[in-house]
Amino acid sequence: MPANRRALPAALAACAAFGALALTPAPCIAGPGLSPAVRRSVFDTIWTKIRDKYFDARMNGVDWNAVRLRYRPRLAGLKDDAAFYGLLQQMVGELKQSHFGVIPPDEYLAEDERAGAHQAGVTGITARMIEGLPLVSAVEPGSAAADAGVKPGWEIVEIAGKPVKPVIDAVMARRKLTETGKRLQIRMALGARLTAPVGDSGAITFRTPEGEAKVVEVERRRPSGEPVRFGELPAMYTRFETRKLASGVAYVGFNVFMMPVLEPFRKAVAEAAGAPGLIIDLRGNPGGIGGMAAAAGSSLTTVQKSLGTMRMRAGAINFVMFPREDAYSGPVAILTDELSASTSEVMAGGLQDLKRARTVGGRTAGMVLPSMVERLPGGIRLQYAVADFRTPHGVLLEGRGVQPDIAVTEARADLAAGRDPVLEAAEAALLRATK
Amino acid sequence: MRNHKLPVALLMLAAALPALAGPKLTAEQVLDKHVAATGGRAAYERIKSTVTKATAKLAAQGIGGPMEIYAKYPNKMLTVQTLSGIGETRQGYDGKVAWSRDPLQGLRKLSGPEAELVARGAVFNTQLNWRKAFPKVAMLPDKKINGAACYVVKLVPEVGKPLLQYFDQKTFYMVRMDMTFEGPQGKMAIETTIGDYRPVDGVKVPFSMRQKIGGAAEMVVTLNSVKNNVPIDDALFAMPNK
The missing domain is CATH 3.90.226.10 (2-enoyl-CoA Hydratase; Chain A, domain 1)
Structure with missing residues (x-):
């Protein structure tokens, strides 16, 4: 052979x-x-x-x-x-x-012996930099964020009590990054901060286009799909x-x-x-x-x-x-x-x-x-x-x-x-x- | 004493030279010795079909799956390979048509160097019948593989890139093979380290192969069973309709 x-x-x-x-x-x-x-x-x-x-x-x-x-x-x-x-x-x-x-x-915890102790849960929010602000650009239908009434166009101000501005400022200060690179880094950073163990309910503070502050409890759920x-x-x-x-x-x-x-x-x-x-x-x-x-x-x-x-x-x-x-x-x-x-x-x-x-x-x-x-x-x-x-x-x-x-x-x-x-x-x- | 050392050393070196060089073997002789070392012509000729079951693993990446190879004299072949996360790939040659079907690109009738490569791989008992696949063979300079001195035989096909086979000078087992994949997808070097020879019906078969693909991925193929002279319907090798 x-x-x-x-x-x-x-x-x-x-x-x-x-x-x-x-x-x-x-x-x-x-x-x-x-x-x-x-x-x-x-x-x-x-x-x-x-x-x-x-x-x-x-x-x-x-x-x-x-x-x-x-x-x-x-x-x-x-x-x-x-x-x-x-x-x-x-x-x-x-x-x-x-x-x-x-x-x-x-x-890889989900597949380890500690399965269930931690599994990445998501909100269903897509957060992106638009007009220089960290905005909710999309809310997945049927997601925890959708159920909680979160709307596209809202600005994300705080996640779990921590303001997001310092994160954004740190990325924006990186002179060697291109505009696309900055948008990507901020998107990934916000995505990571919105992720928490499945079942957690962290408060997210938003500002609506009309300037109204909203504090919303959003449960972290297993990703859809x-x-x-x-x-x-x-x-x-x-x-x-x-x-x-x-x-x-x-x-x-x-x-x-x-x-x-x-x-x-x-x-x-x-x-x-x-x-x-x-x-x-x-x-x-x-x-x-x-x-x-x-x-x-x-x-x-x-x-x-x-x-x-x-x-x-x-x-x-x-x-x-x-x-x-x-x-x-x-x-x-x-x-x-x-x-x-x-x-x-x-x-x-x-x-x-x-x-x-x-x-x-x-x-x-x-x-x-x-x-x-x-x-x-x-x-x-x-x-x-x-x-x-x-x-x-x-x-x-x-x-x-x-x-x-x-x-x-x-x-x-x-x-x-x-x-x-x-x-x-x-x-x-x-x-x-x-x- | 000092005066005697150099001539003695030179004499010993001179005496050792013919032994180091060894008798010159031709490529044909090396290939013949390989056949003899792995069972002999008669044992090979008794085998007319083979069904091999194996496991292929891209071990480091955690991807792998079962593999089955059906081969029949004189030149029919079918390989069925399943990779986790990708699916089942089939590649066959029925003596006339080379074909491939995989989850990514679907069913294809192969042509050009890619088809030639599959057709050459289908020549049954290539060790014995290498002339059907390679009109020219030649010796290259010896090389050490994992510390063992090896003869290197270059096998040149009519179409496509040459193949290099490395034979241990002591055992005449093939321990490595270098080939180049050529097809519409491009060219890619594949270096295969071969070992774990085990006797099956009087022929020694390598049960272990480690393939270095494109200098990057490493696939380990381990044979689980080899069954000879199993009846195989010719229809198995034909290109499917879809």
Whole structure:
């Protein structure tokens, strides 16, 4: 039995399985401390893995040996695990690239023996910077926030008694961050602060557009959607939505690139045949399985094309879209914002570059590096980039993001009025294109 | 005494040189010795079909699943692999058509170098029948793999990239193989470390393979069972309708 007989499907599946997901940092919860020996072992494993597997053998211009010499002595003075994770995060941050991160074991508590002791609960609020204010940009129907009467357009003033302004000021003061980067960081920071163990009810203080202060108790509930696990990534919940707008334009949206959304996506696109346009909503979608961008793209092309190329240390893989018989051939618009990251950017950037879709909304995160997540001693996970990504015309999206073809500035008044100006702009553009 | 040391040392070195170099083997001879070392031509020729069950794991990432490989003389093959979180991938060759079906890209009839690669992989008992897949073979300089001196044979196909096979000079077991995947998805180096040879019906089969893919991912394939001369319907290898 020759070994090459077994190599091919396995190898391709392995590459398709490279994650392209921008993970949101979560606060570390104190647990039993790691011994100094385990900490040293984890430190050395992380440093070596990145040295050997990071796609850029020149380490993005960073002297990686010097980084080790600088950081390793600091292990001795750490007071707890939180400080240890912080040090590791700081070390991998030296590379100044996305998709490098150290995920504390607390993220995985739901599947551990301490299951039930802590599970991340959410409010259903999407909090974003609009008009310079931290606003509720959306409230998920049926969520705890919706039940509590929270409305889009409200300003978030305090979460659990702590004002959010210092968080925002700290991010805004970071001169090296781009505008998109600041919006992303604030969104992630507010998202983390709104998250608490399931069952907790923390007070959130809002200010309405009319200036009225409102203090609302919002319960933290298990996220809606279908739970899904992929490798060493933390558990996620997939949500998928499709509908036909009044104009006849078809709308499809999903929150993460995981396999459970692929078939519903294909079905929805197939059913859009004859519609004057198709909107794919990737706002707030941080990515997922890298190969799914091309798989979804296959429903939008009638000829074989590549969304772009990822380069590893020993080879390059194209994100090839193999056309499907039921592919949609009408005009396509993709909605993006600052949290459209990773696989979302592969899909949006690739289809934009191929002129198969127009992107509408805001610039994307610029976090586009296929990566792997590995389990290390102590239950810690390391995410590290194993490839870069360039569009068909060679544009590197990491650090740059996808610039929307139609940039839409969102206004607080629109949110308060229940309007979605990004969706409206996309719909109008599609209808113009079909006239 | 001092005057005697150098000539003696040189004499010993000179005497050792032929032994270090060893007899020159051709690539054909190395491949023949591999067949002999793993069971011999007659044992291989008694096998006309194989069903292999294995487990594939991207261990570090916590992704993996079962794998089944069906192979039949002279050149039919089907691989069924399930990866957790992705689903089932099938890749086959019925002697004429190479095909693939996976959850991401669906059913595809393969062509070009990608199809050639699958067709070569389907040649039954490649160890014995390598000439059907590789018109040219050549020796490359010896190399040490995990401390063991190895012969390196380059096998050159008519279409596509050459394959390198590394044979332990003591056992003549294959311990490593380097290949390049080529297809519409691009080119990717795959380095496979091979070991844990166990006898099955008189032929020694490697039960362990560790694949380094693109210099990044590492997949470990462990065989659970190998059954020879099991009746397999030819229809199994044909490209499905959907």
